[in-house]
Amino acid sequence: xxxxxxxxxxxxxxxxxxxxxxxxxxxxxxxxxxxxxxxxxxxxxxxxxxxxxxxxxxxxxxxxxxxxxxxxxxxxxxxxxxxxxxxxxxxxxxxxxxxxxxxxxxxxxxxxxxxxxxxxxxxxxxxxxxxxxxxxxxxxxxxxxxxxxxxxxxxxxxxxxxxxxxxxxxxxxxxxxxxxxxx
Amino acid sequence: xxxxxxxxxxxxxxxxxxxxxxxxxxxxxxxxxxxxxxxxxxxxxxxxxxxxxxxxxxxxxxxxxxxxxxxxxxxxxxxxxxxxxxxxxxxxxxxxxxxxxxxxxxxxxxxxxxxxxxxxxxxxxxxxxxxxxxxxxxxxxxxxxxxxxxxxxxxxxxxxxxxxxxxxxxxxxxxxxxxxxxxxxxxxxxxxxxxxxxxxxxxxxxxxxxxxxxxxxxxxxxxxxxxxxxxxxxxxxxxxxxxxxxxxxxxxxxxxxxxxxxxxxxxxxxxxxxxxxxxxxxxxxxxxxxxxxxxxxxxxxxxxxxxxxxxxxxxxxxxxxxxxxxxxxxxxxxxxxxxxxxxxxxxxxxxxxx
Numbered sequence: 299x300x301x302x303x304x305x306x307x308x309x310x311x312x313x314x315x316x317x318x319x320x321x322x323x324x325x326x327x328x329x330x331x332x333x334x335x336x337x338x339x340x341x342x343x344x345x346x347x348x349x350x351x352x353x354x355x356x357x358x359x360x361x362x363x364x365x366x367x368x369x370x371x372x373x374x375x376x377x378x379x380x381x382x383x384x385x386x387x388x389x390x391x392x393x394x395x396x397x398x399x400x401x402x403x404x405x406x407x408x409x410x411x412x413x414x415x416x417x418x419x420x421x422x423x424x425x426x427x428x429x430x431x432x433x434x435x436x437x438x439x440x441x442x443x444x445x446x447x448x449x450x451x452x453x454x455x456x457x458x459x460x461x462x463x464x465x466x467x468x469x470x471x472x473x474x475x476x477x478x479x480x481x
Numbered sequence: 482x483x484x485x486x487x488x489x490x491x492x493x494x495x496x497x498x499x500x501x502x503x504x505x506x507x508x509x510x511x512x513x514x515x516x517x518x519x520x521x522x523x524x525x526x527x528x529x530x531x532x533x534x535x536x537x538x539x540x541x542x543x544x545x546x547x548x549x550x551x552x553x554x555x556x557x558x559x560x561x562x563x564x565x566x567x568x569x570x571x572x573x574x575x576x577x578x579x580x581x582x583x584x585x586x587x588x589x590x591x592x593x594x595x596x597x598x599x600x601x602x603x604x605x606x607x608x609x610x611x612x613x614x615x616x617x618x619x620x621x622x623x624x625x626x627x628x629x630x631x632x633x634x635x636x637x638x639x640x641x642x643x644x645x646x647x648x649x650x651x652x653x654x655x656x657x658x659x660x661x662x663x664x665x666x667x668x669x670x671x672x673x674x675x676x677x678x679x680x681x682x683x684x685x686x687x688x689x690x691x692x693x694x695x696x697x698x699x700x701x702x703x704x705x706x707x708x709x710x711x712x713x714x715x716x717x718x719x720x721x722x723x724x725x726x727x728x729x730x731x732x733x734x735x736x737x738x739x740x741x742x743x744x745x746x747x748x749x750x751x752x753x754x755x756x757x758x759x760x761x762x763x764x765x766x767x768x769x770x771x772x773x774x775x776x777x778x779x780x781x782x783x784x785x786x787x788x789x790x791x792x793x794x795x796x797x798x799x800x801x802x803x804x805x806x807x808x809x810x811x812x813x814x815x816x817x818x819x820x821x822x823x824x825x826x827x828x829x830x831x832x833x834x835x
Contacts, residue, residue, distance in 0.1 A: 323485045361585045434704030435583025
């Protein structure tokens with residue numbers, strides 16, 4: 299097709315200013331994966347349900363699969379690769395995911411970590427229910443979420459220099475009760 | 482890669498209106514959480530798009546001198562929930578916006594898109610209806626219906642009927658105001674005419690002042706869910722807090738488009754706040770709602786939900802307004818937890834003989 303439409307998109311990705319000529323039909327996930335080889339941006343459902351493609355755009359988390367690449371012009375984008383140290387060291391949050399076995403197949407992990415990082419940067423101490431709500435835009439089919447919540451919670455308390463409260467007693471239900479959130 | 486034809490990007494309202502006139506067949510895309518999914522599923526495959534994502538003047542919430550709240554159509558759900566004006570004046574809208582999808586959907590979805598796509602399940606649509614919101618559209622065609630006082634000639638190729646020509650207008654584009662209820666023409670159809678885009682939603686001061694409300698979204702899960710039924714109730718109580726001075730009940734998924742229960746509202750305006758009134762209001766809305774069977778839920782269940790959720794939202798709205806409902810049993814006082822609702826009542830009981 300000769301009448302394809304392209305646009306020059308300049309944005310800051312993980313702190314570096316980059317420019318690429320992208321097909322206007324590309325999603326941001328397409329651009330990050332194909333132009334910049336940022337393959338932590340996973341394409342899962344591609345309809346904005348699973349959260350595997352989550353990236354931070356100007357301080358807010360978006361599903362990059364339902365965000366057109368042309369909209370990224372002038373924006374500042376952070377992906378999972380931007381959270382690691384200069385030599386590829388794991389961040390405290392990533393280490394906590396490994397320590398708490400919050401990863402099994404790993405497909406949802408980049409999305410979860412990017413979202414959790416964005417949540418933790420707000421510098422608040424959240425309750426378990428609040429964390430579950432804040433991470434509710436992500437699907438994980440392996441872990442059952444408990445370990446993920448624990449990893450995020452652990453990092454949250456660590457960053458505040460606090461000890462994580464004791465785990466829930468055995469007689470409390472392990473299954474999340476939806477009616478516990480009342481907002 | 483999406484199956485999109487051409488994309489035209491607008492950065493101002495004027496550009497958007499011009500693009501709408503030049504490309505009448507192109508679809509408007511704001512946040513993209515509806516349009517891109519339709520493109521992917523094939524419903525809009527190959528369509529040309531007009532992106533209004535870059536029209537930053539349509540973002541944000543502000544209050545006009547007369548107290549009218551103006552919500553820019555491109556304001557995302559997360560920004561609505563976080564906005565201090567929304568929190569202090571129309572808290573229910575902030576709460577309803579916080580129930581849409583998940584966090585990332587709330588970051589990208591816009592309140593204008595939520596109303597313009599014309600779906601009945603839109604969480605903010607029923608809530609805005611309960612606030613008597615007014616839709617403002619820019620562009621306009623040459624026929625009547627120009628209620629906006631600041632309609633002005635658009636000039637150039639946009640030369641149109643000059644309208645009333647308000648002096649306070651800085652824009653050259655005609656504006657049209659439509660009550661949100663009339664904005665809905667049918668399932669998936671709204672009154673966005675050729676050459677128009679929705680610019681903002683306006684909530685007059687008398688719609689929210691001294692009003693308290695509550696929105697209940699019933700879904701099968703807590704996140705990433707489309708409402709089985711949504712119910713938003715706003716009340717204004719008399720000074721002694723014993724009578725209903727004003728009552729507005731709005732539903733999502735109780736009909737093909739978001740709807741209000743006007744008959745019930747009329748009937749119970751001025752009614753005393755008693756447990757019996759609450760029960761009667763619940764039964765009365767059943768004569769107005771007409772939900773349908775769908776794969777999400779059967780009709781009877783939806784009718785049952787309409788009744789119980791109206792009662793629960795009403796109780797909670799009254800509690801927020803500082804009122805007490807006489808004769809209410811202790812365990813019913815205030816909102817019962819809405820997740821307690823029996824999911825599958827007997828069909829007969831649900832169709833309400835109360």
